Amino acid sequence: MGLERYEEFVKRSKSTLVYDPGWSCDNLTGAWRSMRPVMDAGRCNQCGLCWMYCPEGCISHGNIVIDYDYCKGCGICAVECKRGALRMEREPE
Amino acid sequence: MQPHVPRRTDRAGGVSAVALEEVRLAGRGGQGVVTAGELLGEAVLSSGRHAQSLPTFGPERRGALAQCTLRVSDQPILLKCSSARPSVVVCLDPTIWRYAPITLGVQEDAVVIVNTTQSPAKLEEALRSGRFLSELTLERFTVYTLDATGIAMEAIGRPISNTAMLGAVAAATDVIGLDDVETVLRARFGPAGEANVVAARSGFDAVGGGTI
Amino acid sequence: MSTRFWNGNMAAARAAQRARVQLVAAYPITPQTHTVEYLSQFVADGELDASMIKVESEHSALSACCGGSAVGARSFTASCSQGLQLMSEVMYFASGMRFPIVMAIANRTLSAPVNIWPDHQDTLVNRDSGWLQLYATNVQEIYDLTLLAFRVAEHVDISLPALVAYDGFILSHANEPVQEITQEQADALLPPPGVTERPILDPAAPVQFGEVLFPEWYPDYEYKKHMAVKDALAVIEEAFDEFAEATGRRYAPLEADGCEGAEVVLLGMGSMMQTARMAVDDLRAQGRRVGLLTMRSFRPFPEEALKAAMAGVDTLIVLDRDIGYGTAGMVYPDVTRTLYHADDRPRALNCVIGLGGKDITPQTILRCVEIAGEDHGDQTVFWPDARGPAEGIPWTGEVAPAGAGR
Numbered sequence: 001m002g003l004e005r006y007e008e009f010v011k012r013s014k015s016t017l018v019y020d021p022g023w024s025c026d027n028l029t030g031a032w033r034s035m036r037p038v039m040d041a042g043r044c045n046q047c048g049l050c051w052m053y054c055p056e057g058c059i060s061h062g063n064i065v066i067d068y069d070y071c072k073g074c075g076i077c078a079v080e081c082k083r084g085a086l087r088m089e090r091e092p093e
Numbered sequence: 094m095q096p097h098v099p100r101r102t103d104r105a106g107g108v109s110a111v112a113l114e115e116v117r118l119a120g121r122g123g124q125g126v127v128t129a130g131e132l133l134g135e136a137v138l139s140s141g142r143h144a145q146s147l148p149t150f151g152p153e154r155r156g157a158l159a160q161c162t163l164r165v166s167d168q169p170i171l172l173k174c175s176s177a178r179p180s181v182v183v184c185l186d187p188t189i190w191r192y193a194p195i196t197l198g199v200q201e202d203a204v205v206i207v208n209t210t211q212s213p214a215k216l217e218e219a220l221r222s223g224r225f226l227s228e229l230t231l232e233r234f235t236v237y238t239l240d241a242t243g244i245a246m247e248a249i250g251r252p253i254s255n256t257a258m259l260g261a262v263a264a265a266t267d268v269i270g271l272d273d274v275e276t277v278l279r280a281r282f283g284p285a286g287e288a289n290v291v292a293a294r295s296g297f298d299a300v301g302g303g304t305i
Numbered sequence: 306m307s308t309r310f311w312n313g314n315m316a317a318a319r320a321a322q323r324a325r326v327q328l329v330a331a332y333p334i335t336p337q338t339h340t341v342e343y344l345s346q347f348v349a350d351g352e353l354d355a356s357m358i359k360v361e362s363e364h365s366a367l368s369a370c371c372g373g374s375a376v377g378a379r380s381f382t383a384s385c386s387q388g389l390q391l392m393s394e395v396m397y398f399a400s401g402m403r404f405p406i407v408m409a410i411a412n413r414t415l416s417a418p419v420n421i422w423p424d425h426q427d428t429l430v431n432r433d434s435g436w437l438q439l440y441a442t443n444v445q446e447i448y449d450l451t452l453l454a455f456r457v458a459e460h461v462d463i464s465l466p467a468l469v470a471y472d473g474f475i476l477s478h479a480n481e482p483v484q485e486i487t488q489e490q491a492d493a494l495l496p497p498p499g500v501t502e503r504p505i506l507d508p509a510a511p512v513q514f515g516e517v518l519f520p521e522w523y524p525d526y527e528y529k530k531h532m533a534v535k536d537a538l539a540v541i542e543e544a545f546d547e548f549a550e551a552t553g554r555r556y557a558p559l560e561a562d563g564c565e566g567a568e569v570v571l572l573g574m575g576s577m578m579q580t581a582r583m584a585v586d587d588l589r590a591q592g593r594r595v596g597l598l599t600m601r602s603f604r605p606f607p608e609e610a611l612k613a614a615m616a617g618v619d620t621l622i623v624l625d626r627d628i629g630y631g632t633a634g635m636v637y638p639d640v641t642r643t644l645y646h647a648d649d650r651p652r653a654l655n656c657v658i659g660l661g662g663k664d665i666t667p668q669t670i671l672r673c674v675e676i677a678g679e680d681h682g683d684q685t686v687f688w689p690d691a692r693g694p695a696e697g698i699p700w701t702g703e704v705a706p707a708g709a710g711r
Contacts, residue, residue, distance in 0.1 A: 031188060032121055032156030034242055034252040072156055090242065093187045093210060127478075134480050135310045144310065147479040169482075171583050173443070173475050173576035174666045 024070070029056075033073030035088040037066055043085035050077035050086060113170065115177045116163040116268055118258075119195035120185030120208075121156050125255030129185070130161030132259060132281060136273035137165050149175040158193045165268060181266050184208060185254045187242065190227040196220065203234040206261050206300065208241035208254045237265045239299035241292075248292035249285075256289040260296030271297050311483045313447045313476040314339035317383065317409035317469065319483075320451035322353045323491040324407075325498045326381040328373035330358035330366045334388040335421050336473035337411040341383055363388040367395040367406070374404035375514055377505035379455065379498040382406065385473060386413035386427045393431055399466045400435025400530065402514045403503065405458035406466040408436075409451060411477035412575070414661045422662020423472035425575065425627040429603075429635040435530055437467035437537050438604040440574040444481035447471045449554060450601065452486065453544045456495050460540045461502050463533050472576040472626075474662065490551050494544075538605040559607035559614070563589070564596030566617035569677045570651070572598035572640060573624030577658070577665040581624070584670035595674060603636070608643045615644060618651040620677040624670075626659040633657075633686045655686045663690050 037050075044064055051061040058071040066077075078086040116133065120126040130146035137144035145164040162177045164170050178198045184190050184207040196205070207216055213236040220229040220236070239261050241254035248257070256278060263271040274293050279286040311319065317340050321329070329348070331341040347353035356373070360366045366382050373380040384392055389410065399406050414424045428438060439454060441447040451469045458467040471477060504512045518526055541558055549555035563585075564570050571581055578599040588595045598614055598621075600607065615621065621644075625634020632638070637655040644650050656673040659665040672689045681687075688694040 029156065031192060034124075034186075090246075091187075131310065131480050138308065138310050138482055143482060145479060145481050146310075147475070149474070171579040172667070173472075173479075173579045174664045175475070176664050176666050 028069045030067075030069045030071055033071065033091045035073045035075060036068065036091050037071065037073070037075065037077050037086045038089050039064065039066065040085050040087065043083045045083060045085075047082070049080045049082065053077060053080045112166060112168075113172065114165045114181075114268065115179040116165070116181040116183065116262070116266075117177060117179040117195065117199075118161045118163065118183045118185065119189060119193070120159055120254070121189055122159045123156065123253075124159070124185045125253050126159040126161050126185055128281075129183075129255040129259060130163050132255075132274070132277045133163050133262065133269060135277045135281075136269045137163070139276065140269065140273055142167055143170050145170040145172075147175060158189060158195075160195065163268075179203065181262070181268060182206070183258055183262055185241065185258050190220070191225040194226045194228075196227040196229050199229065199231065199234070201231050201233060203229075203231060204237065204265050205229070205234055206237045206239070206258065206265055208258060209238050210240045210243070211238055213238045235265075237261060237300040239296055241296055241299075244292050244295045244299065248295060249288045257292040257296035257299075260293035260298075261300045263293070264297040264300045307485050309483045309485050310480050311444060311448070312339065312478055312480045313441075313444050313471050314409075314411060314478070315343055316444050316448035316483055317451050317471070318343035318347070319485070320448045321381045321407070321409075322347050323486055323488060324379065324381075324452055324455045324495055325491075326353070326355050326407075326455075327378040327498050328356045328358065328370065328380040329382065330360050330369035330373070330380070331382045331384065332360055332363045332366045332388060334363070334385055334413075336413060336423075336477045337383045337385045337388070337409070339477070340409050340411070344381075363391040364395060367392045367399060367408075370406045371395065371399050371402065371404055374399070374406050375402070375506045377499050377501050377503075377507075379459075380404070380406045381408070383409040383411070385411045386415055386421075389427045389431065390415065393434065396431055396434040396436060396466070398515065403464040403530075403533075404466055405455070405464055405503075407451065407454045407458055408466065408468040409447075410468050410470040411473040412470050413473040420661040421473070423475055423575075423626070424660045424662065425470065425625075425635075426660075428468060428470045429627045432604065432635065435465060435534065436604065437463075437465055437534065437541075437602070439467065439469045439541075439602055440600065441469060441471040441476065442574075442576055442578045442599060442601075444471075444476060444479060445483050445554070446556070446601070447476060448483050448486070449548065449552075449556070452491060452494065453541075453548060456544050457537060457540050459496060459501065460537075463537045463540055464503050465530075465533055465537065470575070475576045484552070484554070486552065494548065494551060534605050536605075538602065538607060541602055541605070556601055557610070558600070558602035558605070559610040560597075560599040560601065561610065561614040562597045562599070563594070564598060564614040564616075564618060567594045567596035568619045569593075569674050570596035570598055570614070570618050570621050571624055571670065571673065572600060572611075572621060572636070573626070574600045574603060574636065575626060577624060577626060577670070580665055580667055581670045584667040584674070587667070588671070588674065593674075600636070603639075606639055606643070611640065611643050612647045612649075615647060615649050615651055617649070621651045621653045622673055622677060623653065623655045624673060625655060625657050626665075628657050628660065637686075653685070657686065657688050658690045660691075665690075 051059045058067040127148045134144035134146040148161040187209045217236045241257035244257040278289045358369045370380040412423045454467040623637040
């Protein structure tokens with residue numbers, strides 16, 4: 001991450017506050033799910049309600065696709081879907 | 094099969110004056126780990142022993158690791174630290190043991206109870222393998238598994254596994270009896286208590302699969 | 306009397322309820338938040354007849370309590386860490402106007418780096434705010450000391466605000482058995498709420514608070530406040546005595562155990578003193594003569610009890626869960642100042658441990674005792690649980706590893 005350039009400052013100022021920043025590329029929060037939303041494409045009319053309500057931004061618009069790397073399984077999409085196209089299922093281990 | 098009775102030995106981090114038993118509950122925020130610790134403590138207290146439940150969690154958020162240590166003793170519990178040497182580990186989540194070291198400091202002859210659809214043998218193999226953050230290098234430990242999420246979905250209608258796991262604790266250890274668990278569930282949850290009692294009983298019945 | 310299984314925040318809230326507080330104003334901050342949530346619930350459920358004032362900050366919370374106290378209402382708040390620092394300005398007003406407000410503090414260190422875990426930095430930097438400071442070692446004590454804090458604060462000779470501090474998470478979130486005090490017992494220990502001899506805002510007898518005081522008189526006023534803090538010690542002792550008669554639970558501002566002729570005595574505050582008790586019991590079982598001094602009252606400071614406990618003591622180790630940067634822990638200077646002129650003066654060392662929630666285990670305490678027997682030249686301040694100095698590592702400017710902040 002190019003943190004070497006701070007080494008002299010850290011050494012002389014007795015500071016330890018230089019961190020390799022955390023980012024969600026490492027932390028796939030999808031591992032938190034107990035339940036996962038599963039889409040029945042035949043029922044979906046691409047209305048975008050699920051996309052609009054997803055608090056994690058895990059549903060893409062246009063062609064509805066769920067990003068299971070980050071979906072935490074809250075189930076809001078399944079509640080909001082007016083066509084019953086989203087169903088919450090047990091997360092496989 | 095016979096319920097496994099864990100050894101009551103001297104603990105408290107090498108300080109030997111008082112016999113203390115420690116139970117670690119682990120799971121994800123939202124699954125009721127802290128509540129499970131409290132309920133277990135209340136049950137222990139009502140059985141005439143001393144109890145302390147000490148949650149160890151960071152900035153709280155649903156889904157992240159949550160842990161709670163229950164301490165049980167015949168004497169007042171002086172130990173006020175989060176480090177523990179548990180003889181029982183209860184994992185409320187099917188996967189978090191892979192990502193977090195929930196078996197730190199576990200004692201020989203430990204009982205490990207995991208909410209999973211996998212078999213105890215498979216879980217034991219995974220815990221011995223060293224491929225996950227929770228690793229057990231003990232010579233002897235007993236794994237029990239049960240589908241507590243499935244039990245909770247059926248009994249309560251929500252994937253909150255804690256009360257089913259309390260039933261499993263009652264079956265697999267001598268920390269507490271099923272009667273005491275039922276009593277505290279009724280007292281805590283009022284009208285919703287019965288569904289939780291059903292979950293606890295199912296959890297109790299489900300831990301027939303220890304590897305011994 | 307029934308035994309409850311309460312966490313520390315619940316114990317503080319239940320004590321305030323038993324004290325029949327009339328005004329609660331507080332702002333949430335981890336790990337104190339439950340305390341106010343519980344009180345809000347009690348009011349909503351009709352279990353407590355108090356005004357819950359919603360405020361936009363800790364500064365406003367304590368200001369609202371000052372207003373309540375000015376009209377004679379028994380007022381309660383809770384905070385910690387940065388929240389307490391935001392209150393700090395008003396803390397001096399509260400003590401200056403001699404408002405007997407009681408505050409529960411779930412001790413949490415001060416940022417940065419961001420850290421929500423316990424040490425005593427937040428309360429000790431407010432050492433000279435004129436507030437009485439009591440420290441609990443377990444959940445039962447949170448309950449008992451919070452109740453008694455009202456009695457001491459409101460005593461006509463004192464009339465000063467008081468805070469009851471307990472380690473965040475380790476006590477605030479830990480459930481332990483608590484012997485409940487009945488309402489009758491509480492009512493016998495405390496004066497009725499809102500009944501006071503001190504001046505209050507009353508249209509029938511108008512008074513003014515927060516007036517200007519010119520230099521001619523200012524030292525006189527400060528001297529009276531100084532003496533009120535000192536005199537609070539006798540009031541606390543009297544309250545502890547009466548409490549012991551009522552409940553069988555006996556406390557002391559400075560509790561001495563096995564100190565006479567001890568090779569090492571450990572002095573400290575908060576939950577670590579219970580863990581220390583386990584370590585000390587173990588050492589005694591091995592034939593070591595180790596004493597324990599548990600300080601429950603930091604302000605007033607129990608000077609005479611400290612001197613009396615030092616008879617024949619070889620080494621006193623002050624455990625500080627806090628640091629006065631560049632000097633020593635913040636309890637240590639008061640201890641050494643007190644003992645400087647004492648006839649029987651031990652060697653006094655200082656161990657700074659448990660900062661920012663670093664776990665204080667029996668091993669931490671045993672390590673502190675070991676230091677007394679080692680040769681460290683004229684070094685007096687030690688950091689036994691900080692990685693570098695504990696391992697004798699000189700500062701290297703090491704960069705924390707990737708992910709260490711998570």
